[in-house]
Amino acid sequence: MRIGIGYDVHKLVPGRSLILGGVAIPWEQGLLGHSDADVLIHAIMDALLGAAALGDIGRHFPDSDARYKGISSLELLARVKEKLGSANYEVNNLDAVVVAQAPKLASYIPAMRENLARVLGTELENINVKATTTENLGFAGRGEGMGAYAVCTLRKIS
Numbered sequence: 001m002r003i004g005i006g007y008d009v010h011k012l013v014p015g016r017s018l019i020l021g022g023v024a025i026p027w028e029q030g031l032l033g034h035s036d037a038d039v040l041i042h043a044i045m046d047a048l049l050g051a052a053a054l055g056d057i058g059r060h061f062p063d064s065d066a067r068y069k070g071i072s073s074l075e076l077l078a079r080v081k082e083k084l085g086s087a088n089y090e091v092n093n094l095d096a097v098v099v100a101q102a103p104k105l106a107s108y109i110p111a112m113r114e115n116l117a118r119v120l121g122t123e124l125e126n127i128n129v130k131a132t133t134t135e136n137l138g139f140a141g142r143g144e145g146m147g148a149y150a151v152c153t154l155r156k157i158s
């Protein structure tokens with residue numbers, strides 16, 4: 001078994017869609033990035049790549065590369081899954097937490113889990129997503145941005 005950790009932060013700005021776990025969430029601001037800035041999936045991809053000792057998303061999908069401008073992070077996740085498969089790994093389980101003062105994310109989490117399980121080709125029971133505020137403290141608490149942490153385990157495909 002291999003364990004990996006991922007962390008990412010994106011800034012909240014007006015005029016962008018808020019996409020988390022591949023789910024479009026109605027909100028007055030969205031996350032800024034070269035891709036769709038899905039901070040949850042970015043943390044998850046870094047955890048998956050880390051567990052396989054394959055580096056990080058910036059190495060595989062540089063933000064200087066126009067091919068990734070506006071790309072769906074679900075599509076990037078599918079590519080990470082391919083890379084894991086080529087290295088003979090599959091997802092054992094993953095757990096993640098989105099750090100966001102608002103909006104309330106609980107009702108969107110089932111759809112996020114469905115997206116992640118489908119793209120990673122694993123059962124729903126292997127995927128957990130949580131959300132927390134920071135009790136109004138720090139950049140997330142002030143609504144300046146959102147963060148996400150993820151941990152995962154991978155197993156070798158026999």
Ligand SMILES: Nc1ccn([C@@H]2O[C@H](COP(=O)(O)O)[C@@H](O)[C@H]2O)c(=O)n1
Nearest residue numbers: 100101102103104105106131132133134
């Ligand atoms: N953006 C968020 C943040 C939190 N939740 C849910 O609320 C619970 C309490 O959050 P605290 O930060 O006050 O501990 C948390 O456990 C989540 O279930 C949410 O849905 N969306």
Ligand SMILES: C[C@@]1(CO)OP(=O)(O)OP(=O)(O)OC[C@H]1O
Nearest residue numbers: 033034035057058061062063068
């Ligand atoms: C996802 C990528 C794709 O170019 O761009 P961003 O959306 O800017 O996200 P970041 O978390 O900064 O990671 C870098 C890139 O891999």
